[in-house]
Amino acid sequence: MARRGSSQKSGMSRLSLQLTLLVVSFFLIFIGKIDLYTVRATKTTISEIVAPLYDVVAAPVRAFDTMASGMRTLASFRAENVRLRAENERLKRWQRRAEILESENRQLKTALGAASTTDLKPITARAISAPGGSFAHSLLIDIDDTSAVARGNAVVNANGLVGYVIEVGRKYARVLLITDVNSKVPVLLSSSSWPGLVLGQNAKSLSLDFLPLEAMPQEGELVLTSGHGGILPPGIPVGRVAQVQEDDVIIEPSVAFGQLSFVSVLTRADKTDNIGFNYDDLESFFAPLPAEAQGRLLEGVNASELLQ
Template identity: 30%
Template sequence: MPLSGSRRPQRPTIGNSRQSTGGRALVVCALLSVALFTVSCRLGDEGPLALVRGGFQAATYPVRYLGATIAAPFQGLGNVVTNLTADQATLSELRQENDELRARNVALEEDARTAERLQGLLDLRDANNLQSTAARIISGPSDSWSTTVTIDKGTSSGLTVGMPVTASSGVIGQIVACGPVTSTVRLITDENSSVSAMVQSSRAQGMLEGTVTGQVQLSLIRSGQQVAIGDVVVTSGLGGVFPKGLPLGEVTSVEETPGALYLDVTVEPFARAESSEEVLVITSLTEEQQATAEDIAAADAQETGAASSGDQQQDTTE
């Protein structure tokens, strides 16, 4: 029997033993982690820990590579789904901005072309010292057979019938009717059009005339005068209507009929109304822009020579 008054020693419970063991293990792991971290920081990429870490990374590389390879398509698919489900309002806004930029670009190109054409007119005006008024063609020829155009200037701008009209590349015609704010221009391709002209190189003088077919002929060029394909034809200033030296066109064919007094010369105009938008109306001529006495004498001599040749041919025939 146990002695009276004595107490039996108590055994530690199983639960308390486990808690004590777990606590000690946790403390040991924490201390070990701190120690390993400290050693790793001091040794850097050298030492046994670095070798262990490198070996672990090498051993696990195939698994990590396989995982990344499998996940890559799903990441791309996620991007596609995100793009497909983008905010429709944002897409609509981007389309609108694109349309606005495209329209602005077209407008800028048109402004540049207009500036280039206007600069051409200014260059022509300055080079020839023209007294002129700028106008815009508001009603052009509907086809190659049309022979008149309408411009947006009239008597209120000081224009009158008979004034010459030129584009930057060359003469296009002459005013034949004037209203207060518009005028009708007869083109040089009209069969009733006639402009005093001369071959720039040889100074051979004639008349630039339109035809029913729309072709332009340089008439009254006497046989034997120097005219060749490619020669430039300009206004001669005779008659006091067109200033001297304005470009008209280029010779495209020269034919000489046996026994004929004059050559058949075809000219391609430099300016076409269907491709022109802005023009200059020449309002007056200076003395320098009119034909000189020498020009008039040369034209008279050319006409006299043609008449003499005709008389000789008639006498020979008789």
């Protein structure tokens, strides 16, 4: 009798634990979506703790990948050498052309008094996590000093735009890839200059939307960031138009996301958080105005009257 009672009791406590776990995990879905400072700080802390462990676990996979790509290169060594020589010649010609165009561009900008966008400083970072699963495409990067990095900073590699920073820790930062469904990048079509928005689809390709009705994107046309919204700098390659359908334009990204090892974070000199607030300035944001400030807060009331 007593044994049956104790087994019933343990059964009830097991059931209540299961229910509690279910309820907590259900609410975690919503908590994860709330953009609270505490939630973000917790996520960053956990990422900071787990990232070194991930680095260790991923080491054999990286070694295998390097070995496999090395073997592929060895197999096609001769052909690769010929191809690289030809490419080198072609790139030298492009370099000379680029130098001439850069000088011409600088002179024209000076003549027009156009705003310069060269206040960006690249910081090299190592990609340490996978680009993500089927539901989210983000990347953790290892940076020696994150003091200059802020949310919204563009992340690029030699081929183009990788994504932008959404979380900054002490040694790690998280990058939202342009393939993620939450990513929306304002772009321009390079030849026709029509503006649009490149949307991530959690797939290998991207979608170009919000184009003007009269826009006629051409297959193979380069798509560049437009700089609209002020978050991403203009002129970074995002991809090329791969397919033009009736109601959809498919973009092939410039970056091969499966081969990300090193990336550059384009930091701004003023370290402004381009997505939301600059959290470093929150203290001064909420501080009361000094009594001597004469600026009017509301119609008919000024700071000194309020603080009296």
